[in-house]
């Protein structure tokens with residue numbers, strides 16, 4: 866069983882179990898964390914699933930595609946480690962991933 870660590874906007878950390886094949890957005894939403902709005906449902910159109918990648922095995926992180934990069938380009942709170950978590954498809958190799966949910970715009 867694989868787990869990821871997610872810090873919400875209040876600074877509270879939760880450990881959530883992931884199912885290989887789901888996206889990180891789905892895993893966080895399914896855990897019931899209220900800060901994950903994901904208003905577009907995961908089609909890379911809203912940026913309300915913005916997270917900061919705090920720690921991840923580099924070998925498993927997929928690159929950001931152009932659509933995600935363009936959408937994040939309009940986000941004021943973007944940082945070097947920003948990602949839209951609906952675009953991260955999980956495998957068991959993501960075990961131990963740490964992310965922080967970005968502030969609401």
Ligand code: FES
Nearest residue numbers: 905907912914951
């Ligand atoms: S859920 Fe809308 S961009 Fe990720």
